[in-house]
Amino acid sequence: MSKRSIPNFCYNPKMRKSWPRISASRLDGLPPLREVAAAHGLLAKKSLGQNFLFDLNLTRRIARAGAPLADATIVEIGPGPGGLTRALLAEGARKIIAFEHDTRCLPALAEIQSHYPGRLDVIEADALEIDFAGLIGSESPARVCANLPYRIATALVARWLEVEPWPPWFDRLVLMFQREVALRIVASPAERAAYGRLAVLSNWRCETRILFDISAAAFTPPPKVRSSLVELVPRPAPLACDTKLLSEVARAAFGQRRKMLRQSLKSLVGGDAVGLLAHAGIDPAQRAEEIGVEGFAALARALGDLR
Numbered sequence: 001m002s003k004r005s006i007p008n009f010c011y012n013p014k015m016r017k018s019w020p021r022i023s024a025s026r027l028d029g030l031p032p033l034r035e036v037a038a039a040h041g042l043l044a045k046k047s048l049g050q051n052f053l054f055d056l057n058l059t060r061r062i063a064r065a066g067a068p069l070a071d072a073t074i075v076e077i078g079p080g081p082g083g084l085t086r087a088l089l090a091e092g093a094r095k096i097i098a099f100e101h102d103t104r105c106l107p108a109l110a111e112i113q114s115h116y117p118g119r120l121d122v123i124e125a126d127a128l129e130i131d132f133a134g135l136i137g138s139e140s141p142a143r144v145c146a147n148l149p150y151r152i153a154t155a156l157v158a159r160w161l162e163v164e165p166w167p168p169w170f171d172r173l174v175l176m177f178q179r180e181v182a183l184r185i186v187a188s189p190a191e192r193a194a195y196g197r198l199a200v201l202s203n204w205r206c207e208t209r210i211l212f213d214i215s216a217a218a219f220t221p222p223p224k225v226r227s228s229l230v231e232l233v234p235r236p237a238p239l240a241c242d243t244k245l246l247s248e249v250a251r252a253a254f255g256q257r258r259k260m261l262r263q264s265l266k267s268l269v270g271g272d273a274v275g276l277l278a279h280a281g282i283d284p285a286q287r288a289e290e291i292g293v294e295g296f297a298a299l300a301r302a303l304g305d306l307r
Contacts, residue, residue, distance in 0.1 A: 027056050027060070027086065027087075027090050028086055028089070028090045028115065029115070030086060030111070030112070030115055032054075032056075033052075033054040033056065033081055033082070033083050033086075034054050036081050036082070036108050036111070037052065037054070037081045037108070040081070040104065040105075040107055040108050041104070042080070042081050042104055042105060042108065044080075044220060044221055045102065047151075048078075048101065048102055048149055048151060049149035049150040049151025049152060049153075050078070050080060050102070050149055051147075051150070051219040051220070051221065051222075051223050052080050052081060052083065052219065052220045053083045053084065053147055053218060053219060053220075054083060054220055055083075055218060056083060056086065056087060058214070058218055059083045059084045059086070059087035060087045060090065060091060061212075062084060062087065062145070062147070062174070062176070062229060063084065063087040063088045063090075063091040063093075063145065064091060065145075065174050065211050065229060065231065066088070066143060066145035066172070066174040067091065067092075068092075069088060069091055069092045069093040069094065069143075070092045070093070070094045071094070071141070072094070072141045072142060072143040072171065073094070073095045073096075073097060073136065073141070073142045073143070074088055074093045074095065074096045074097070074142075074143055074144075074145050075096075075097050075098075075099070075132070075136060075142055075143065075144045075145070075146070075170070076088070076096055076097070076098040076099070076144075076145060076146045077098075077099050077127045077144070077146040077148055077149070077156065078099070078100060078101070078102075078127070078146065078147065078148060078149040079098045079100055079105065079109060079122075079146075080100070080102070080105050080147075081105060081108045081109075082105075082108055082109050082111075082112045084145070084146070084147055085098055085109065085112055085120065086112060088145060089112070089116045089119060089120065093119065094119065095119055095120075095121075096119065096120045096121070097121045097123065097136065098120065098121070098122050098123070099123050099125050099127050099130060100122060100123070100124060100125075101124070101125065101126045101127065101149075103124060106122065106124060109122045110122070127152060127156055128152055128155060128156060128159075132160070132163075132169060132170075133163055133168070133169045136169050136170075137169050141170075141171040142169055142170050142171065143170060143171055143172045143173075143174070144160075144170050144172070144173045144174065144175065145174045145175075146174075146175055146176065147176040148175055148176055148177065150177070150178055150181075150223070153175070153177050153178075153181060154177075154181055154198065157173070157175065157185070157198075157202075157232075158198060158201060160173065161201045161202060161205050161206070161232075162201065162243050162244075162247060164243060166205065166234070166238065166243075167234050167236055168234055170234070171233075171234065172231065172232070172233050172234075173206075173230075173231070173232040173233075174211075174229065174230075174231050175229070175230050175232070176214070176227055176228070176229055176230075177227065177228055177230055178223065178225050178226075178227055178228075179213065179225055179226040179227060179228045180194075180225060181198075182210050182227075182228035182229075182230045183210075183228075184196060184198045184199055185198055185199060185202045185208055185230055185232070186199070186202070186203075186208045186209060186210055186230065187199040188203070188292070189289060189290055189291065189292055192289040195289050196250075196254045196257070196288075197247070197250040197251055197254050200246070200250045200293055200296050201246070201247065201250070202232060203293050204235075204238050204239060204241075204246065204293045204296070204297065205234060205235055205238045206232040206233055206234050206235060207232070207233045207235060208230065208231070208232050208233075209230070209231050210228050210229070210230055211228075211229040211230065211231055212228070212229055213226050213227065213228050213229075214226065214227045214228070214229070238297075239293065239294060239297040240297070240301070241297040241298075241300035241301050241304075242300055242301075242304050245300040245301075245303050245304050246296060246297060246299075246300040248268065248300075248303070249265070249268065249296055249299045249300050249303060250288075250296055252264060252265055252267060252268055253265060253288035253291070253296075253299075254288045254289075256288075257287060257288045257289055258287070259287065260284060260285050260286065260287055261273065261277055261282065261284055261285075261286055261287065261288065261291070262274050262277060262284035262285070264287075264288065265277070265299075268303060269303065269306055269307075275306070276299065276302055276303060276306060277299070277302075279302040279305060279306060280295070280298040280299045280301070280302035281298060282295055282298065282299065
């Protein structure tokens with residue numbers, strides 16, 4: 001495991017008795033989140049990939065990871081009953097645009113809107129169907145800080161990484177993932193088991209790192225695995241290549257990751273994978289997990305030339 005992918009902190013609620021605690025009333029004057037969820041009959045739905053965070057001390061730590069908050073429009077996906085939303089506002093977020101697909105959560109979020117007039121917009125929508133660049137583009141700079149619903153997390157971040165033009169509509173992504181997905185985002189060829197298409201896209205276009213881990217016990221209901229908070233900072237000038245071709249090459253290569261590239265890339269160029277690899281200056285006997293981001297960018301450029 002490379003040093004950059006090892007977090008220096010894991011939040012475990014069993015340790016929290018020894019930490020300074022901040023009550024909900026001291027934070028923002030609103031009721032505790034568990035009371036809010038109970039009052040509105042909010043139970044996390046597995047079908048929506050929901051796992052609620054009720055500990056406002058933890059959500060404040062996540063919010064602070066997205067700081068400074070006053071200089072950006074904060075985009076939140078799947079706020080649920082509003083734990084992270086409240087923390088972001090309490091930590092000084094100037095403006096939040098929150099996208100919530102679950103209509104059951106809207107009344108709870110409306111209460112936060114009333115408490116922080118003019119600072120929170122709530123949009124009922126499926127995040128996978130939103131044109132964020134078109135909707136948020138004028139709200140520059142924008143920053144995403146979210147405990148993503150795990151059901152859509154990978155698809156959503158991949159879509160953001162493939163957006164055009166680049167640099168994108170966001171200046172930073174601070175996102176919660178299942179630990180396994182977090183490792184796949186920050187991986188390099190040195191972490192072969194985790195390294196794949198998602199890592200290539202992520203590290204081609206962004207600087208990535210895991211900020212800290214969170215125990216499953218911190219969530220309601222607890223997921224089966226730990227979670228990790230990941231930061232992705234867009235590179236102003238990624239290695240030159242076509243986004244779609246890079247994604248296509250990586251998908252083909254890792255789709256048959258146990259095979260040599262001369263075999264796994266045949267479908268891209270009518271069977272002449274050896275010619276493609278020679279054009280990119282890559283050994284045809286190598287496998288996908290041995291090729292760094294630079295190599296995949298070279299393959300994307302070569303594919304564009306040959307086509």
